[in-house]
Amino acid sequence: MRKILVILLVALALLGAACGNDDNGGGNAKKKAAGPSGAQTYDVDMDADASPQYQVAAYYPGQLTVRPGDTIVFNNKSKVHPHTVTFGIKADQSNRPAAITAKGEENPVAFAPCFTDTEASPQLAACPSKADPANPPAYAGRGFWSSGILSAAAGPAAPAKITLKLADSIAPGNYSYVCMLHPFQAGSIKVAATDGDRLTPAAVRTSAEASAKKAVADTSSLKAPAATAGTVTAGWGDRITAVMAYDPAALNVKVGDTVTWKDASPYEPHTVTFESMFKTPGDPGATAPAGVKSGGTYTNGFTSSGLFGPQPFFESNTFSLTFAKAGTYNYVCTIHPGQKGTVTVA
Ligand SMILES: [Cu+2]
Structure with a gap:
């Protein structure tokens, strides 16, 4: 197991830019002229309500435009398959925390919740601060913000949902996130300069649900x-x-x-x-x-x-x-x- 995880880690580093945001399955919602004003709450689902035989390693929507102060509720829709929502991993994966620590133990930073201003690094082997996934700190666009395992099947130790609040101070720009378990699963948020650049939560939801539904339908092929x-x-x-x-x-x-x-x-x-x-x-x-x-x-x-x-x-x-x-x-x-x-x- 350990050897395999180490190999996985090395492989992820080698994959580099191939692990960007191009492989996510979510829809690319088009901007509309007049978006909602004021703080909004958006849903991003991961996986899909498919038969347990199928794991859909994607986020819906895969890309989301938001504003500082907005809230995103990430929800794992699979009844069985675990995923994470992890911000702070570079596109080339070079700062991804090791799955196995130098002591040869599984690294809790890779699989448990961790929210820290400390940048992720391969050497990061313990979360520098206590992590409460029920009440994570606002994300300001820096450091390492990782849900840990989200799972509908694992009981209270690993809830299916996590709520990410964007700090008022987060700078406009693109922020990508990944699943620590599935090498091609990635998503991104774009923090826009004006409220009008966003879609309404309902419009985002409609588009995302259509994408997830299509992924479920496509499983038969x-x-x-x-x-x-x-x-x-x-x-x-x-x-x-x-x-x-x-x-x-x-x-x-x-x-x-x-x-x-x-x-x-x-x-x-x-x-x-x-x-x-x-x-x-x-x-x-x-x-x-x-x-x-x-x-x-x-x-x-x-x-x-x-x-x-x-x-x-x-x-x-x-x-x-x-x-x-x-x-x-x-x-x-x-x-x-x-x-x-x-x-x-x-
Ligand atoms: Cu199997």
């Missing part, structure tokens, strides 16, 4: 790559939407055959886990390899690939096992509840 003998696609999709499934979900092979799982998503990892004892993705060890290693021979018992996924974020996007004994073998993905498959060996 995301097909797994054509099957080849002995190969199972473990997840697929595009830079926004990840499909959490195996294809074929039921595979028939002969004794002695090797099965290879290949992750075809541009960003989302999965596991292939036989006889899993994990109940939630957060269970200790749920993302770590265990049992028979890739390339080995499997007959029975608990065995897990650990997280595997697309390079450069992960070491390998494949996992394979040779089946030495006839039988029916069920497996799951430990990080995506409901993602499961079967290998029948005859």
Whole structure:
């Protein structure tokens, strides 16, 4: 897990400008002549009200024009998938806090709420100030302002919503934000010079909902790559939407055959886990390899690939096992509840 996260971090740094705002799925609302006057409250949704099988890693709207003093309510619409809203990461990702600290521990700054005037840096390993996600400080356009995990599924420890109030002092200009979990998920706000440059919250909402609805409708066009003998696609999709499934979900092979799982998503990892004892993705060890290693021979018992996924974020996007004994073998993905498959060996 740690090695994978370090690789993810390096990969994000390498991606550089490719991780800009061009890949978000939100609409680009056109300006109108007469906008609302006075402080407004806007909604920005992340993900979408889709089947849990689909993760829509985007913000709606992806770009929003606001004024100092406005409020933005960020709301994760997914029932299961976590996201963050994180301001203060440069477009080239060079100041992104390390996912793993120098002590080899997971960095709370990367995954927990943190609001600080201290600029983000790869060395930032503890939040310099106490963070209350229920009452975050106004954002003045500097430092590091990160929601931590927003999730409808994680309970009170990680709420689905966070409210960002723009400081009266924030300078006009563009401010981008990212999700700390999904490398292509980004959005931006433009702080305008006059009230009239904004749309009304209702107009923004209508446009954003249409974009999110289209993303949900488009999920049906995301097909797994054509099957080849002995190969199972473990997840697929595009830079926004990840499909959490195996294809074929039921595979028939002969004794002695090797099965290879290949992750075809541009960003989302999965596991292939036989006889899993994990109940939630957060269970200790749920993302770590265990049992028979890739390339080995499997007959029975608990065995897990650990997280595997697309390079450069992960070491390998494949996992394979040779089946030495006839039988029916069920497996799951430990990080995506409901993602499961079967290998029948005859
Ligand atoms: Cu999965």
